[in-house]
Amino acid sequence: MSFCTKCHESKPLADFYARPRSKKGHYSECKICTLAMCRRWQKANPDKVKKFSDDYRARHPDKMRENNRKAREAADPKKLKATMRMWQINNAGKCAAWASKRKAIKLQATLSPDPRIDAIYEIAAWLRLLGDDVHVDHIAPLQPSDPNAPVGLHVYANLQILSAQDNRSKGNR
Numbered sequence: 001m002s003f004c005t006k007c008h009e010s011k012p013l014a015d016f017y018a019r020p021r022s023k024k025g026h027y028s029e030c031k032i033c034t035l036a037m038c039r040r041w042q043k044a045n046p047d048k049v050k051k052f053s054d055d056y057r058a059r060h061p062d063k064m065r066e067n068n069r070k071a072r073e074a075a076d077p078k079k080l081k082a083t084m085r086m087w088q089i090n091n092a093g094k095c096a097a098w099a100s101k102r103k104a105i106k107l108q109a110t111l112s113p114d115p116r117i118d119a120i121y122e123i124a125a126w127l128r129l130l131g132d133d134v135h136v137d138h139i140a141p142l143q144p145s146d147p148n149a150p151v152g153l154h155v156y157a158n159l160q161i162l163s164a165q166d167n168r169s170k171g172n173r
């Protein structure tokens with residue numbers, strides 16, 4: 001884990017771009033923040049961006065052909081869809097964990113970065129793959145049926161794996 005100096009979140013090292021010559025061996029901003037900074041810089045410096053890409057094209061004509069081929073493939077919507085579906089199947093746990101985190105943020109629930117949260121979604125995804133119809137459930141719901149009830153926390157202690165049947169009978173979703 002490392003701390004992002006920009007968004008002030010602790011994230012796994014995989015979320016940081018490598019920077020071999022630095023002390024930590026990676027950037028101090030996470031990938032998302034690094035990309036955001038790059039985009040801001042690119043927006044502010046369109047002339048420099050154009051010069052870079054013109055120079056790059058001139059120096060790497062073979063790479064350009066390769067990139068064009070990749071872009072054509074990506075533009076084939078069937079192929080792209082199939083690739084994405086495959087990725088989602090292979091990363092079902094991650095997808096579910098992200099989806100629930102996005103929902104928790106939207107509902108302004110309390111979040112805590114905790115690898116066990118990802119793990120529980122990963123386990124549920126594996127169980128589904130093995131044929132069990134299970135879901136990760138918030139014990140105290142994020143969307144309580146009583147509007148005055150407090151919003152459940154998106155933390156490990158508030159998560160459990162439920163069968164879809166039990167989940168429906170809870171009726172709080």
Ligand SMILES: [Zn+2]
Binds near residue numbers: 009032
């Ligand atoms: Zn960040």
